[in-house]
Amino acid sequence: MEKLEFIAPCHFGLEAVLKREIQDLGYEISAVEDGRVSFYGDINAVCRANIFLRTAERVLLKAGQFKAVSFEELFEKTRAIPWEKYIPKNGKFWVAKAASVKSKLFSPSDIQSIMKKAMVKRLQEKYRVEWFPEDGASYPVRVFLMKDIVTVGIDTSGISLHKRGYREVSGKAPITETLAAALILLTPWKKDRILVDPFCGSGTFPIEAAMMAANIAPGMNRSFMAEEWTDLVPKKGWYEAIDEANDLICDDIETDIQGYDLDGDVIKIARRNAREAGVDHLIHFQERDVKDLRHPKKYGFIITNPPYGERLEDKKDLPALYKAFGESFGRLDSWSAYMITSYEDAERYFGRKADKNRKIYNGMLKTYFYQFQGPKPPRRPREE
Missing domain, CATH: 3.30.2130.30 (VC0802-like)
Structure with missing residues (x-):
């Protein structure tokens, strides 16, 4: 060929x-x-x-x-x-x-x-x-x-690949599905570890994580421009790729993926999006303020896209919001946190300097992906 x-x-x-x-x-x-x-x-x-x-x-x-x-x-x-x-x-x-x-x-x-x-x-x-x-x-x-x-x-794609087909309605300041997936892949998170997004909005981070955990290919529920190119791309190629994707799905797994947001209407949208993506059984969504963020387990991950204050009237709320987020994180023993934001004072109010940060352009907006790394969990003893 x-x-x-x-x-x-x-x-x-x-x-x-x-x-x-x-x-x-x-x-x-x-x-x-x-x-x-x-x-x-x-x-x-x-x-x-x-x-x-x-x-x-x-x-x-x-x-x-x-x-x-x-x-x-x-x-x-x-x-x-x-x-x-x-x-x-x-x-x-x-x-x-x-x-x-x-x-x-x-x-x-x-x-x-x-x-x-x-x-x-x-x-x-x-x-x-x-x-x-x-x-x-x-x-x-x-x-x-x-x-x-x-x-x-x-x-060959037509509509951009970030449109997976599960998110018809978005909350405020949505993060694209492709960017959310890439940021998760930049972290050491694996499906057997806890993942919480305390500013989950329409649910993109938890949904993308759940799709990875269940090995669901992102393009399974949408169509592509090149499907019409029958002279160039054989129909058989599409059928075989979908069969390959179906064979790889493993969604009868146990996960601990959670999404919180202060806005109850947005949580309803997140649940609907998760249902459309076929992963609603793998995610727990809850209406909850970041200051009430708690979890009994250790070695968890926070991956999130907190408000940036793009509108001037929202800027005044940011110091208190990032301070509450930092305090909640401080109470989580041995956790790691990863956040993408364009807010210049994020580290200052979060109360801790990031171990790493990475400059990423979200469209035309310059953002930073701050990485606050917790300790690695102890190795499990090998079974004899």
């Missing part, structure tokens, strides 16, 4: 997590760059990567890469890409997004328009037609320009 190259964009700062995921699926990494990881695979990788990757934003089939410093060069080199390999005569194609960093060509709308013209020209020559009905499957193209290097990919 032909070896193809794919590009998986991700949140800035989380490339290493995605790289490990791709390798765990058995694919060879070709490049790791800011905000994306590229890898090699066969055509079935379209199906498996979309269904199994927890931390990628989408999966692009790489169509070409070249240098361009003028629009003429951009046109000719886009035209040189063998578009007929991917797009059938009735395919609907357009340049959905163009992004340019430190490049001579920087106008997204001009880049999109010129590349579309070049694609049309190439396909007119290959299919010997003057006009395309564009009434078939969709082939949206995404383009990144970095220091005059143009990378061209066809989007």
Whole structure:
């Protein structure tokens, strides 16, 4: 089967997590760059990567890469890409997004328009037609320009992969599913350890953790753009990937995953989302204030996304909120806490300096993932 190259964009700062995921699926990494990881695979990788990757934003089939410093060069080199390999005569194609960093060509709308013209020209020559009905499957193209290097990919995912299909309604300041999954994977948490999110909102952290614990693939309950590409991606590939995902599920496990929030309406939403994700039996949600955070067991984990105070009127409440959170954490013997926040005084009011922190961009918002590490639990004696 032909070896193809794919590009998986991700949140800035989380490339290493995605790289490990791709390798765990058995694919060879070709490049790791800011905000994306590229890898090699066969055509079935379209199906498996979309269904199994927890931390990628989408999966692009790489169509070409070249240098361009003028629009003429951009046109000719886009035209040189063998578009007929991917797009059938009735395919609907357009340049959905163009992004340019430190490049001579920087106008997204001009880049999109010129590349579309070049694609049309190439396909007119290959299919010997003057006009395309564009009434078939969709082939949206995404383009990144970095220091005059143009990378061209066809989007196989469609709707971003963070839309798992379980979260129709979100609470305030939601964290995306892909970011939540990546942050959990950055911690040493395992399914046999306690996990509590005291600011759970619509339940994203507990739900993503429960899906990992039960080995439920994140893309099982949604559809993808490339499912329509029957000329390129065999239907059999999708069936086999779903069968593989179903065989791996193990949801009759015991877990201790809990989500608390002060807002009872948001807790109802979290319960509904967990039900949609098929993990409601693995999570305990409760209306509870962070100051009432207690747990009798040792060596637990807190992974959370506390309020940032993005609105000015909320800023005044933050010192008391982070102080209450820090005091509750201080009472939890031997626990570890991980929080993502853009609040600059988080450590000061939490009352402890983080053992590690990591800068992560949540969209355009610069945030820090603070890591307060507790002791490791003692090793269990081996059974004779």
